[in-house]
Amino acid sequence: xxxxxxxxxxxxERHDGRNSPERDxxxxxxxxxxxxxxxxxxxxxxxxxxxxxxxPETTRxxxxxxxxxxxxxxxxxxxxxLSLVSWYAEGKPDQPIVVYFQGNAGNIxxxxxxxxxxxxxxxxxxxxxxxxxxxxxxxxxxxxxxxDTKAALSLLEGSARPLVFYGESLGTAVATITAAExxxxxxxxxxxxxxxxxxxxxDAAQHHYFYVPVKWLLKDHFNQAARIKEVQAPVLIFHGExxxxxxxxxxxxxxxxxxxxxxxxxxxxxxxxxxxxxxxGDLSVEFILKNMVNNKLTPPLx
Numbered sequence: 001x002x003x004x005x006x007x008x009x010x011x012x013e014r015h016d017g018r019n020s021p022e023r024d025x026x027x028x029x030x031x032x033x034x035x036x037x038x039x040x041x042x043x044x045x046x047x048x049x050x051x052x053x054x055x056p057e058t059t060r061x062x063x064x065x066x067x068x069x070x071x072x073x074x075x076x077x078x079x080x081x082l083s084l085v086s087w088y089a090e091g092k093p094d095q096p097i098v099v100y101f102q103g104n105a106g107n108i109x110x111x112x113x114x115x116x117x118x119x120x121x122x123x124x125x126x127x128x129x130x131x132x133x134x135x136x137x138x139x140x141x142x143x144x145x146x147x148d149t150k151a152a153l154s155l156l157e158g159s160a161r162p163l164v165f166y167g168e169s170l171g172t173a174v175a176t177i178t179a180a181e182x183x184x185x186x187x188x189x190x191x192x193x194x195x196x197x198x199x200x201x202x203d204a205a206q207h208h209y210f211y212v213p214v215k216w217l218l219k220d221h222f223n224q225a226a227r228i229k230e231v232q233a234p235v236l237i238f239h240g241e242x243x244x245x246x247x248x249x250x251x252x253x254x255x256x257x258x259x260x261x262x263x264x265x266x267x268x269x270x271x272x273x274x275x276x277x278x279x280x281g282d283l284s285v286e287f288i289l290k291n292m293v294n295n296k297l298t299p300p301l302x
Contacts, residue, residue: 045209046217050140053170053201053220054104060135061109063087068112070119071127076151082138084129086152091124096162096190096292099126099153101171107134114168117281123288124161128152128174142220149178162190164288169246169272172197173222180230188232191291193284196239196272198250199225207247225254234261236287238280240270263287 045052063071071087078084087108091097098118102111108127115125130148131138138144156163167175172194179189198204200223206214228235235258239251248266255264267278 042212042217045212049217049219054132054140055106056130056133056140057105057107057110058132058135059107060085061107063109066109066112068115068119071125074155076155078131078138078144078147078151080138080144080147082131082136082148082151084131084136084138084148084151085134086129086155087125087127088155089119089125091119092122093161095122095124096164096288097124097126097156097159098164098166098288099128099156099175099189101128101149101165101167101175102130102133103169103171109134114276114281117285118166118288121285121289123164123285126152126156142222145174146177149174153178162292164191164193164291165189166193166195166284167197168195169197170201170222173201173224176224176231177222177227179233180227183230183232191234191236191288192231193236193287194238194251194254195275195280196243196246196251197224197237197254198246199223199253204246204250207250225257228254228258231259234263234287234291235259236263236265236284238265238267238275238283240267240272240275240278242268242270243272245272 063069063073068087068089070089072089073085074088075083075085098115100108100111100115100118102108108129111127115127118125128149129136129152130140131144132140165175165179167173175192175194176197179192182188200221202215202218202221202223203225205218206212237251237255237258239246239248241248251264252266255262265280265283267275267280270278270280
């Protein structure tokens, strides 16, 4: 080997040796920044998770301006002392009362087109007013919404008319959990209608935030999959196959574990918010009327 070549190699080896600790330090700093950034993301998601789950419209709506002149605002007090406004229409005395649970956005003033089929059918309708929505006080949480439901149902005390629970999106979990609790107390609802439901918020959040250990961070789980078998009433589930907010696989999964009698409708061209454009209102009325006549779901609607 030529002396010059050996000298050059030795010099290169010394050069590499000098830079190796520097590369290690840079790599260590990069990993530290990466891990620190990820932990900051987790912290932000934990702290602000309810801002990502609930989108209340806080202005006070008006029934007339919402196209619901038949409905009257009524106030009930929650167990934690909040005065909450819901809307009620009595309907025909020989027809059921549909208790409507809205989704996570807007307020009850934006549900006029959804409850219109029920009102036109002569059903009574109670639009449940949640805390922080529609000018109501308080901050939303799973326990809070369940307490708000109890407060709203107190407005119907003394009525012997059968109740049908209708939930949309996040409201499906409130409807299911409350229906399960009523069934366990010996007072099952007549029927349960679920629009674009999910198995649990944990499952849905994991879909949207796949890079986060969701189950360790969530405060509100809304695990309706764990309660759906307790409902003791016919269940209708419908969902849009183009739903990107709550993918249809969650609705199908909930339907699969629901006991009979049950029915489903899967709309191939519908998304999350346009199911009523494809006949979901008529479907729901038909389901309720058949259940009232036969006390069971016949024939299946799917």
